[in-house]
Amino acid sequence: MLHARLEVDPGTAIGPVPRRIFGTFVEHMGRSVYEGIYEPGHPTADAAGFRGDVLALVQELGATTARYPGGNFVSGYRWEDGVGPVASRPVRLDAAWHSVETNEVGLHEFARWASDAGLELMYAVNLGTRGIAEAADVLEYANHPGGTALSERRAADGTPEPFGIRLWCLGNEVDGPWQIGHKTAEEYGRLAAESARLMKFIDPTVELVAAGSSNAEMPSFGEWERTVLRHTAGLVDHISLHAYYEEWDGDVDSFLASGAGLDRYIATVAAIIDEVAAETGAAPVGISVDEWNVWYQRRWNEIDKPRVMNGDWPAHPRLIEDEYSVTDAVVVGSLLISLLRNADRVSMANLAQLVNVIAPIRSEPNGPAWRQTTFFPFQLTAALASGQVVRPSVASPRYETAKYGAVEVLDTVATVDDSGTVTLFAVNRSATEELALEALLPGAGLRLQRASTLGVPEGGDRHTSNTATEQPVAPRELAGVTITPSPDGASSLVGATLPALSWTVFVFGAASDPSHSDETVASRG
Numbered sequence: 001m002l003h004a005r006l007e008v009d010p011g012t013a014i015g016p017v018p019r020r021i022f023g024t025f026v027e028h029m030g031r032s033v034y035e036g037i038y039e040p041g042h043p044t045a046d047a048a049g050f051r052g053d054v055l056a057l058v059q060e061l062g063a064t065t066a067r068y069p070g071g072n073f074v075s076g077y078r079w080e081d082g083v084g085p086v087a088s089r090p091v092r093l094d095a096a097w098h099s100v101e102t103n104e105v106g107l108h109e110f111a112r113w114a115s116d117a118g119l120e121l122m123y124a125v126n127l128g129t130r131g132i133a134e135a136a137d138v139l140e141y142a143n144h145p146g147g148t149a150l151s152e153r154r155a156a157d158g159t160p161e162p163f164g165i166r167l168w169c170l171g172n173e174v175d176g177p178w179q180i181g182h183k184t185a186e187e188y189g190r191l192a193a194e195s196a197r198l199m200k201f202i203d204p205t206v207e208l209v210a211a212g213s214s215n216a217e218m219p220s221f222g223e224w225e226r227t228v229l230r231h232t233a234g235l236v237d238h239i240s241l242h243a244y245y246e247e248w249d250g251d252v253d254s255f256l257a258s259g260a261g262l263d264r265y266i267a268t269v270a271a272i273i274d275e276v277a278a279e280t281g282a283a284p285v286g287i288s289v290d291e292w293n294v295w296y297q298r299r300w301n302e303i304d305k306p307r308v309m310n311g312d313w314p315a316h317p318r319l320i321e322d323e324y325s326v327t328d329a330v331v332v333g334s335l336l337i338s339l340l341r342n343a344d345r346v347s348m349a350n351l352a353q354l355v356n357v358i359a360p361i362r363s364e365p366n367g368p369a370w371r372q373t374t375f376f377p378f379q380l381t382a383a384l385a386s387g388q389v390v391r392p393s394v395a396s397p398r399y400e401t402a403k404y405g406a407v408e409v410l411d412t413v414a415t416v417d418d419s420g421t422v423t424l425f426a427v428n429r430s431a432t433e434e435l436a437l438e439a440l441l442p443g444a445g446l447r448l449q450r451a452s453t454l455g456v457p458e459g460g461d462r463h464t465s466n467t468a469t470e471q472p473v474a475p476r477e478l479a480g481v482t483i484t485p486s487p488d489g490a491s492s493l494v495g496a497t498l499p500a501l502s503w504t505v506f507v508f509g510a511a512s513d514p515s516h517s518d519e520t521v522a523s524r525g
Contacts, residue, residue, distance in 0.1 A: 001433060001434050001435070001436050001497070002397050002409055002428075002430060002433050002434070002435045002436065003397070003435070003436045003437075003438075004394065004395060004396040004397065004408075004409065004410040004435055004436070004437055004438075005394075005395045005396075005437075005438045005439070005440075006392040006393065006394045006395070006396075006410070006412055006437070006438075006439050006440070007392060007393045007439070007440040008390050008392045008414045008416065008422060008424070008439070008440070008441050008442060009390065009392075009393070009442070010388065010390060010416045010442050012390055012391065013388035013389060013390050013416065014343060014344040014388075014389050014390070014391060015343050015344045015388065015389060016343070016387070016388055016389070017340065017343060017385045017386055017387065017388070017389055017415055018343055018346065018347055018348065019064050020064055020065050020120075020347065020348035020349070021289075021339045021340070021343070021346055021347075021348060021349040022062065022063055022064045022065075022349075022378070022381070022382040023063060023064055023065035023066065023067065023120075023122065023290075023348055023349055023350040023351070024061075024063040024065070024066055024067070024119070024350055024351050024352075024353065024354040025066065025067040025068075025071070025290070025291060025350040025351065025352040025353045025354060026066050026067070026068050026069070026110070026353060026354050026355070027068070027069060027070040027071030027072075027073050027074075027352075027353055027357065028069050028070060028071070028073045028077070028094065028101055028105075029070070029071060029072070029073055029094075029096070029097045029099075029319055029357060030097065030099075030316060030317060030318060030319030030320065030321070030356060030357045031316050031317075031318060031319070031321070031355075031356040031357065031363075032353050032354065032355055032356055032357040032359070033105050033110075033316070034102070034104070034105070034315070034316035035316055035356070035363065035365045036051075036054065036354075036355035036356045036357075036359075036363060037050055037051060037054050037055070037058075037113060037354070037355055038050050038051070038104070038105050038109075038113075039051050039363075039365060039366075041366070042365075042366060043366070048109065048112070048113075049104075050113050050116075051363065051369065053363070053368070053369040054355055054361060054363055054369045055113075055116060055117060057361045057369055057370075057371065057375075058117045058119075058354065058355075058361065059117055059118060060379060061354075061360060061361070061375060061378060061379050061382070062378075062379055062382035062383050063117075063119060063351070063354070063378075063382065064118075064119065064120060064382070065119060065120040065121075065122050065167065065348065065350065066114050066117070066119040066120070066121060066122060066350075066354070067122040067124060067169065067290055067291075067350045067352075068110055068114075068121060068122065068123060068124065069082070069110070069123075069124065070096070070124055070172055071096075071124070071172055071291075071352075072096035072097065072172060072173065072178070072179060072180070073094060073096050073097060073101075074124045074125070074126050074128070074169075074171070074172050075096065075126055075127070075128025075129065075171065075172055075173075075174075075179055075180035075181050076094065076095050076096055076126070076128060076129050076180045076181075077126050078092075078126075078130075079107065079125075079126070079134065079137075079138040079141075081101075081103045081106070082103050082105070082106020082107050082108075083106050083107055083108060083141070083153075083154070083157050084157050086103075086104055089102075089103040089104070089106070090103065091103065093313060095180060096180055097308070097317075097319060098308050098309045098313065099308075099313060099314055099315060099316065099317055100313050100314065100315045101315075102315060107123075107138075107142065107163070108157060108158055108159055111159075111163050111165075120166070120167065121163070121165050121167070122165075122167035122168070122169065122209075122290075122348075122350070123138070123142070123165050123167070123168055123169070124168070124169035124171070124172055125138060125139075125168060125169065125170060125171065125195070126171070126181075127170055127171030127174060127181070127188070127191055127192065127195060127211075128171060128172075128174065128179060128180040128181025128182075129180060129181050131191060131195065132191070132194050132195045132198055135168075135170070135195045135198070135199060136195075136198045136199060136202055137150060139165075139168065139199050139202050139203055139206070140202055141153060141154050142154070142162065142163040142165050143162045143163060143164060143165060143202075143203050143206075144162065144202070144203075145162055146160075165206075166205065166206060166207055167206075167207050167209070167348075168199065168206050168207070168208050168209065169209045169211070169240070169290065170192045170195055170196060170208055170209060170210050170211060170236070171188070171191075171192070171211045172211060173211065173214040173242065174188045174211050175188070175211070175213055175214055175218055175220055175224050176214045176218070185220060185223065185224045185227035185228055186227060186231075188211065188228060189227050189228045189230065189231030189232065190231055192210050192211070192228060192231065192232050192235075192236070193231040193232045193235055196208050196210075196232055196235040196236050197235055200235065207237040207238065208235070208236045208237055208238070209236065209237070209238040209239065209240050209288045209290065210228050210229070210232050210236040210238070210239045210240065210285075211228070211239075211240055212224065212225050212228065212239045212240045212241045212242075212269065213225065213241060213242070214242050215242055215243065215244070216241075216243070216261075216264075216265045216268070222268070222272060225239060225269060225272045225273075225276075226272055226275070226276060229272070229273065229276040229280075229285070230276055230279070230280065233276065233277075233280040233281075233282035234280070234282040234283075236285060237285055237286060237347075238285050238286040238287065238288040238347050238348065239269070239273065239285050239286075239287060239288065240287075240288045240289070240290045240291075241265060241266070241269055241287060241288075241289055241290075242289075242290070242291040242292070242352075243261075243262055243265055243289060243291070243292045243335075244291070244292065244293055244294070244295040244297060244352075245258040245261065245262075245293075245294055245295070245331060245335070246294060246295060246296045246297060246298065247296075247327065248298070251401075251402055251403070252327060252431050252462070253399060253400075253401045253402070253429075253431065254401040254402050254403035254404060255327065255331060256327070256330065256331060256334070256427075256429040256431065256501070257401045257403070257404045257407040257429060258294075258331050258334060258335060259331075259334035259335055259337055259338040259411050259427070260338075260404045260407045260411075261403070261404055262289075262292070262335055262338040262339075263338050263341065263342065264404075266287060266289070266338070266342045266345060266346060267342075269287055269345075270287065270342075270345045273285055273287070273345075286345070286346070286347025286348070287342075287345050287346045287347060288346075288347060288348045288349070288350075289339060289346055289348070289349035289350070290348065290349065290350045291350060291352040292335060292339075292349060292350070292351060292352065293332070293335075293351055293352050293353075293358050293374075294322070294324065294328045294331055294332060294358070294374070295320065295322065295352075295358045296320075296322050299320075299322075300319075300320050304319060304320060318356075319357060320357055320358050321356055321357065321358075321359075321362070322358050323372070323465045323467070324360075324372045324373045324374045324465055324466075325373060325462060325463045325464060325465045326373055326454070326455060326456050326457070326460070326461075326462050326463070326464050326465075326473055326501065327462045327463065327501065328373060328374055329372075329373035329374045329376065329377055329454055329473065329503065330377075330427060330454070330455070330501055330502060330503045332351075332374040332377050332378065333377035333381070333425070333427055333454070333503030334411050334427045334429070334503070336377055336378065336381045336425070337411055337412065337413045337425050337427060338411075340381075340385060340389050340413045340415070340425070341389070341391055341413045343389040344389075351378060355369075359372065360372050360374045360375035360378055360379075361375065362468070364468055367468065368468050370466060370467075370468060370471055371466060371471065371474075372465070372466055373454070373464075373465060373466055373473040376454050376473075376474060376475050377454060377503050380452060380475065380505050381425065381505070384415075384423050384450070384505055384507055385415045385423060385425075386415055386417045386421070386423065387415050387416050387417025387418060387421070388415060388416050388417070389413065389414075389415055390413070390414045390415065390416055391413060391414075392412055392413070392414055392424075392439075394408060394410055394412060396408040396409050396410035397409045399429070399430070407429065408429075409428065409429050409430050409435060410426060410427070410428065410429070410435060410437070410498075411426070411427040411429055412424065412425060412426045412427070413425050414441075416442065419509070419510065420442070420443050420509070420510045421449075421507065421508065421509045421510075422441050422442065422443065422446065422506075422507075422508045423505065423506070423507050423508075424439060424441070424494075424505070424506040424507075424508070425503075425504070425505050426498060426503075426504050426505075426506070427502070427503050427504075428498040428499065428500060428501065428502050428504075429501075430500050430501065431462065431500060431501045432500050432501075433500050434497050434498065434499060434500055435497070435498040435500075436495075436496075436497055436498075437494075437495070437496050437497070437498055438493060438494070438495055439493070439494040439495075439496075439506075440486065440491055440492075440493055440494075441491060441492050441493075441494055441508060442490070442491055443490075443491065443492060443508070443510055444485050444486070444489050444490060444491065444492060445485060445492065445510070446483055446492040446494075446508040446509065446510065447483070447508065447509055447510070448481050448483060448506065448507075448508055449507040449508065449509050450505065450506065450507040451477065451478040451481050451496070451504065451505075451506050451507075452475040452476070452477065452478065452504065452505050453475060453476060453477075453478040453498070453499060453502050453503070453504040453505075454473070454474070454475045454476075454502060454503045454504075455499040455500070455501055455502030455503070456499070456500075456501060456502075457472045457473055457474075457476075459472075460472055460473070462501055478496065478498075478504055478506075480496065480497060481494065481495070481496045481506070482494065482495040482496070483495075483508075492508070494506070494508070
């Protein structure tokens with residue numbers, strides 16, 4: 001058995017938990033919208049056609065924001081197509097995903113659904129085929145109170161009060177040659193700056209996200225950020241990064257270390273932000289990880305993409321509906337740990353996507369909706385992380401990976417709130433060995449409120465997944481957690497055994513009985 005030790009010191013807190021890091025993403029692609037959140041005629045559909053069973057799972061997931069309507073889709077999207085009477089809306093070709101867009105769901109419908117789901121809307125504007133004027137127009141339509149042609153048009157379209165959208169993305173993945181309207185850093189930087197300037201003239205309260213690199217492997221990565229940030233200094237509030245991970249050729253060790261890769265990606269972008277801030281005198285911007293997840297892109301490129309890009313133009317075809325395993329869920333849990341661990345730089349993040357398309361929630365037309373394995377670490381982290389983020393000091397064995405070099409077996413972060421509640425998130429990256437954990441936590445006489453672990457279910461293996469008919473993967477109670485008061489009476493020593501290849505969350509609260517003594521605690525799971 002492996003052994004690791006950590007210490008949580010609230011005095012080293014890096015800042016509050018940014019609630020927007022628990023965002024998500026709904027793009028008009030595949031079955032994300034149609035047959036995902038929206039399916040008129042489904043037994044659970046409401047009068048507007050939105051599925052009640054999916055909405056209930058979205059509310060349970062606990063996401064905070066929703067980026068919409070894309071994604072690659074937005075770079076060819078006319079926002080006007082999604083407003084006005086539904087029967088009069090045009091049907092268009094969506095060149096990004098080689099499908100037909102009916103525009104049955106647009107800004108009004110999605111905004112109402114997002115409100116029902118408890119999600120703050122993050123709206124992306126088209127800086128691919130369109131530009132400054134169109135970005136300003138949709139902002140005026142959405143946010144201006146009234147008395148202008150566009151704001152009165154919004155009222156006539158059924159929403160008299162402004163939508164009040166605060167978060168706006170200035171395009172999407174414009175650095176990528178696959179993107180409609182792909183641009184150089186100079187071209188995009190100028191366009192983003194002038195769009196931002198006009199948008200803030202119209203509504204100074206908006207927060208703007210400039211498009212950073214599509215991934216850390218882009219040849220332009222680094223110089224793209226420098227160029228864009230120089231152009232937009234003092235005009236934008238965040239710059240994006242997109243990060244997807246997958247297991248390559250059975251290299252599970254590197255895959256389980258994906259969080260280390262995200263740490264390094266964030267650190268590099270943060271250093272560039274600081275460099276440009278020092279150069280320009282503008283305040284450093286936040287990092288919006290506005291697309292992240294496990295995504296098996298090799299399967300998309302080699303199987304799904306040739307199948308879809310074959311000359312047909314289907315409506316909402318099945319695209320990248322990855323079926324997630326135990327291993328994928330543990331990696332998602334580790335990526336969430338990375339986002340929390342970098343809460344001093346990461347201002348927001350969006351799990352891409354929400355339903356069906358590389359998503360924690362799956363659904364079938366006229367059928368069930370269910371939780372994928374990745375649903376659980378997201379849901380529990382969003383629900384339980386609170387207060388201040390603390391990076392524990394860690395003494396852990398390390399292991400070698402082909403992609404990231406030596407990394408620690410224990411991946412962990414903690415939060416501590418004003419009541420003294422300590423929440424500890426931990427991943428055992430070893431695919432084969434249990435990890436004996438000792439954790440020194442602040443507070444004497446802590447009591448265990450929860451210890452939930454997600455790993456290989458009984459009778460399964462690391463590839464086990466949840467399907468429409470069977471859902472064997474879910475968090476279970478971690479038994480055998482011990483708590484011992486420290487000799488100085490100021491802290492508590494926790495002992496636990498983390499299963500191989502597992503994600504675990506512990507919640508400890510102050511004991512109601514100050515005489516609380518050594519004991520083995522049974523979790524409520």
